[in-house]
Amino acid sequence: MRAATPSMYADVLTESTLRDVVDLAVRLVEFAGALIIFVGAAWAFVQFIGYGTVGLRKWRGTPGAEFGFNRIRLTLGRFLALGLEFQLAGDILRTAIAPSFTEIGQLAAIAAIRTVLNYILGREIEQERREIERLSPQTSAATPGTAP
Known part of the structure; x- marks a missing residue:
C-alpha cells in the first residue's frame, strides 16, 4: 500500500469541488439562520396572541402588566440576534474561497449592517x-440569606 501524497488529493479536492462543498455549507447555515428567525417570530406571535386575548385588555393602567409583553420582546x-449570527456566518463562508475584491466589499458592508x-x-x-427584573415580583422580594 502506497503512502498518501498531496498530489493524490489534488484531483479529489479541486477548486470546483471545494466551491460546491462550501456552497452547500453556506445554504445549510443560512437556512438554519432563517429557520431560527422564523421559529422565533412564530413563537412570539403565538405568545402575543395568547397574551393579547388574556392580558392585553388589562394592560392599560395596570402597574407591571407590560411584564409579559416585555418578556415576549426579549x-x-x-x-x-442568533439568526443574524448564522446569516453572517453564511456570508463569511461564501467568501472563504478565492474571494474577489467585490465580494470582500460586499461582505464588509453586510457584516457592518x-x-x-x-x-x-x-x-x-x-x-x-432590566425592565423585566424591575417588574418581576420575585426579584423585588429580598432573597433569604442576602443583605437588603
Whole structure:
C-alpha cells in the first residue's frame, strides 16, 4: 500500500469541488439562520396572541402588566440576534474561497449592517432584561440569606 501524497488529493479536492462543498455549507447555515428567525417570530406571535386575548385588555393602567409583553420582546430579540449570527456566518463562508475584491466589499458592508443590527438588538435585549427584573415580583422580594 502506497503512502498518501498531496498530489493524490489534488484531483479529489479541486477548486470546483471545494466551491460546491462550501456552497452547500453556506445554504445549510443560512437556512438554519432563517429557520431560527422564523421559529422565533412564530413563537412570539403565538405568545402575543395568547397574551393579547388574556392580558392585553388589562394592560392599560395596570402597574407591571407590560411584564409579559416585555418578556415576549426579549425572547424574540434573542432569536433575531442568533439568526443574524448564522446569516453572517453564511456570508463569511461564501467568501472563504478565492474571494474577489467585490465580494470582500460586499461582505464588509453586510457584516457592518448585521453587526450594527446585532448591537442594537443586544442593547434592546439588555434594556428589556432590566425592565423585566424591575417588574418581576420575585426579584423585588429580598432573597433569604442576602443583605437588603
